[in-house]
Amino acid sequence: MSAKPDPSSETTCPSAPSEAETANQLPKLTPAEFRAYNRLAEHMDYFHAHFRSTWDQLYTACCNNKRPSGVSIRQFLNMGSEFISHLNTHHSIEEQYVFPMLASKMPEFRRGVHLLNQHKEIHKGMDRLEEFLEACRTGERELRLQEMKSVLDSFGKVLWEHLDDEVRTLGAENMRRYWTLEEMKRLRM
Template sequence: MVGKDFPSSDGSEKPAQALPPLSASDLRTYNRMADGMEQFHNHFRLSWRELYAAVEKRSGNLSARQLISGLTNFCRQLDFHHSIEEKHIFPVLAKKMPEFRKELDLLKQHKQIHAGLDNLEAYLEKCRSGEEDLRREEVKRLMDSFGTVLWNHLDEEVETLKADNMRKYWSLEEMRRLPM
C-alpha cells in the first residue's frame, strides 16, 4: 500500500513501495494459500449453516443423535484444522508476517473460538452420555457464543493470505515453498 508502513522481515518499519501489477500466473502463485484456505473455510461455513439451521429446526429433520454427531464432527474438524495451522503454517508465516504472531488477532481468535468449541463439546458429551437431554436452544446459545468470532476469523484469515498482502513479505520463489 502506498504511503503506509509495514514491517520488514527483520521486524523494523519501512515505507511501503508501490508494487507492480502481477501477471495472471504470479497472481495465482501469491493467492495459492488464500485459495486453499478459502476451500477449507467454505466447508466450515457450509457445515455451520446446515447445523445451525437444524438447531433452529429450519432445515431437515435431524434427530438429536444425528445433531450431536454432526456438531461433534464439526468441532473436531475445526480443531484439527486450527491445530495444523498453529503447528505447521502460522509459525512459518510469522517469521515475516506480524498477523501470524501469537499475540495478534488471528491467534487470539483461535483461542476465543476454541473456548466456545470446548463448551459446546462438553455439552454434547453430556447429551451423548445421557447425563442431559439435548436442548436445541442450548446448542444455539453455545454456537452463538463463538459464531461471530468464527465467521470474522474465516474471512480475515483468507484476506490476510491474499496476494496483495502476501507479496509485501514473500518473493514468488518463497511463495512456491510455503506450506499448504
C-alpha cells in the same frame, strides 16, 4: 543535564505504508502471479467453506428448532462433534506448522496477535459446545436446540470473522508484501 529538544527542529518519522498504499506502489500482478500469490488463500478458503457449511447446517437447525430432515439425534450430535474435531485439527495444524512458517515474515501470524487470539476465543466456544453435545449424548441433558443456539452464538461471530480474516491475510495483495514468487512456490500448507 540534557536540554529539551526544540519542537520546531524535530523531524517526524514516516509511518509504515498501509496495505492499500503498498499495493499502489507495487507493480500490477499478472494473472499467473496473482494465482501464485493467492494460492494459500484459495487453499485455506477450501477448508473454511467446509466449516461454514457444517456451521450453517447446525445453526439453521437450531434457529428452526428442528433437525435436518432424515437426520437422527445421534447423527446430529455426531455432526456437531465432527465439526469440533475437524476445526480443532485444522487449528492445531495452523498453530504448529503453518503459522510459525508464515510468522517468519508476517507479523499477523505471530503469537499474541489477532489471528491467534481469535483461535483462543473460538476454542472457548468449542469447549462449551463439546460439553453440551457430550451431555446430550450421555443423557445428562436433553437436546434443546435453543440452548445449543446460545452456545453457538457465544463464538459464532468470532469464528466467521476469523475464517474471513485468515483468507484475506493470505490473499495475493498481502502475501506479495512479504514473499517473493520463488518463496511462494516453496510455501506448503
